[in-house]
Amino acid sequence: MSVRPLDVLNRSLKSPVIVRLKGGREFRGTLDGYDIHMNLVLLNAEEIQGGEVVKKIGSIVIRGDTVVFISPSTGGD
Amino acid sequence: MSVRPLDVLNRSLKSPVIVRLKGGREFRGTLDGYDIHMNLVLLNAEEIQGGEVVKKIGSIVIRGDTVVFISPSTGGD
């Protein structure tokens, strides 16, 4: 009955997610891939600070080691 | 007679938990899954600071690497 964390990532493929990193930075984008280390691939990634987009980055590979959490972003906040 | 830490997580599935992260942040939510790295899946997650809900996040995958403790939350505090 337990949902495995990587299953949640799998279900979120091609959908928008929010990723928070150690140190507080956040990225938004479309989850395009991941691996067992929680390394992530985001498309149309944007870096967020204080709720504001500070940088559009395009596609990005994030090392899982720096990730605090990943949240499927569900339209309205 | 020893209780294994992952057994406690298993018994807490579908129940409310509090998760404290390195750096002091806390999340509350319903534990929907975990794995052996203590990566966690929370539903209806809320981020807490100083006892106040600062953000409603929905579902969330937390990397075990950043977890300090997980506490089954038992109704009254």
Add this chain to the structure above:
Amino acid sequence: MSVRPLDVLNRSLKSPVIVRLKGGREFRGTLDGYDIHMNLVLLNAEEIQGGEVVKKIGSIVIRGDTVVFISPSTGGD
């Protein structure tokens, strides 16, 4: 003749222990379980700061990664 660290944890099961975490926080509680990573299960856990109980937490799973030391607490301090 050497005592293995996990043996000490085993002998402390169902007994009160003090756990200090990186960053200086301490928890007191009854050791209810552990695993080889020194992940710990405490019952009736209390968070301590400067010798004072700042929070009663109930049961708690602590990640071994954040533990500095565990001390069987022997009645009088």
Add this chain to the structure above:
Amino acid sequence: MSVRPLDVLNRSLKSPVIVRLKGGREFRGTLDGYDIHMNLVLLNAEEIQGGEVVKKIGSIVIRGDTVVFISPSTGGD
């Protein structure tokens, strides 16, 4: 359907990338190689701070352990 993070690196070989490191430093350069630890080889690497080139470094081997993200850089920013 999931894109593996290392595949993205593979597709970026011989192309310009931006690499952000823990602590905030960024390097730009041509991705000339990588391994499974995300150790990277950049050619014509430049160190960037606040959007400015602060140092031209030539070729460089970056340890994956220090990497936050790698972004294929697509001409215009």
Add this chain to the structure above:
Amino acid sequence: MSVRPLDVLNRSLKSPVIVRLKGGREFRGTLDGYDIHMNLVLLNAEEIQGGEVVKKIGSIVIRGDTVVFISPSTGGD
């Protein structure tokens, strides 16, 4: 001809040692056990700050991960 670090710990069993931890804390006590991770068991442990005993702790299990060094303490300082 090389002395293995764990051999030194073995020769120090039942003898007084000083253990310095990351962050600068020191513990004195009788080394009662260890394992290959350098997890340590001390008896009659005392926490030291600036050369002063700030806390008597009794027996203690220290996680090797937090250890900087272990020094057999040879009577006079």
Add this chain to the structure above:
Amino acid sequence: MSVRPLDVLNRSLKSPVIVRLKGGREFRGTLDGYDIHMNLVLLNAEEIQGGEVVKKIGSIVIRGDTVVFISPSTGGD
């Protein structure tokens, strides 16, 4: 077609390199060896701060764990 990071180290043997460590320190010297952990051996090593040589160290074994990057140093800067 991908260059492996350790191949770059191999090609740099007996040549001058610059090594930056976590925390910002840099060492210059002749790369005399390495292993798969990116532990490095430098000969005629000099510690650099702000572009100035602050210490001549001779030969040195650097733990890979502390390395941010290694750059073959190509005569002119």
Add this chain to the structure above:
Amino acid sequence: MSVRPLDVLNRSLKSPVIVRLKGGREFRGTLDGYDIHMNLVLLNAEEIQGGEVVKKIGSIVIRGDTVVFISPSTGGD
């Protein structure tokens, strides 16, 4: 032709070395042993700060995890 980092340690056995730790502390002493984790055994160890001996420690086991570099100390500095 490459010198392996552990070979350098082996050649330095019974000879004076300088060990710098994360956080900047240095120890001088005679290298009496090591293992593959770069855990080190020093004899007649002295802790150094700003070039001054601040503490004579005798024999010491240093965890490799905290080591930045090890330098065979060659008589004159």
